[in-house]
Amino acid sequence: MDGNQSTAFKLACHAGVLTLENGGETFRAEETVRFICSSAGIDADVLALPTGIIVSAEINGEPQSSSVKRIKKRSIDLNKLNEINKISRRFVSGELDEEGALTALDELNNMKPINKFFLVLFTGISSLFFALLFEGSLFDSVIAFLASSAVQTILIYFKRTYIYNFTSNLVVGFVVAMFAACSVAIFSMGNIESIIVGGILPYLPGLAMTNAIRDTMMGDLVSGISRLGEVLLSAVSLAMGAGIVFAVYIYLGGVV
Secondary structure, eight states, rough: OOOHHHHHHHHHHHHHHHHHHTOHHHHHHHHHHHEEEEETTOOEEEEEETEEEEEEEEEETTTEEEEEEEEOOOOOHHHHHHHHHHHHHHHTTSSSSSHHHHHHHHHTTTTTOOHHHHHHHHHHHHHHHHHHTTOOOOHHHHHHHHHHHHHHHHHHHHHHOOOOOOHHEEEEEEEHHHHHHHHHHSSOOSOEEEEEEEEHHGGGGHHHHHHHHEEEEEEEEHHHHHHHHHHHHHHHHHHHHHHHHHHHHTTTTOOO
């Protein structure tokens, strides 16, 4: 490969990694890598998994280079996914050269995350309206808002310590259920079910479930099954956290 093709190969691998790290489907990551490599005259074979991506490059049937990247962190950032698509399309169309596209991806990767205050605030607001949606009272909605805001604050700290998803989801279910049980017991009002449902809904792995189904439908069975396992584990840990509080609450005489 010449210098431009080498840079394009690096660009393709970087785009694939960022796609997986920000919640993209495996087939989306594979297509992005193939399109970028194809526009640079490179035949690429790609295998993307939720935990890694393998890319090999050929030119005129001759092996040129290969890359194996481990995906160590995964989150959901639809804005970054959209920007990755824009950058790859601009490169394929010729609006950006190899160096310009690679610089744009690096800037996107280093972009500051959303303001933590707004993240906590809007997560709480979503829980407030979820509680109302499930026929909760104004009291239930306010408690769901407080519980969800507190949980999001805890999760922001957890992201700094690289704690396991199972543990963080367990804490989510526990804290939301604790808010619900304590508020109902102290104020003798409210619906504990509405509070818990409203508080937990923003943390359910809905997008991960969608990606699992889409990967399976696209024929990526390994990715689909692994994502489904991750979804089930997240749901179980959320239920376990709330179940611990429920068990203690009922044992102490509470009524659910």
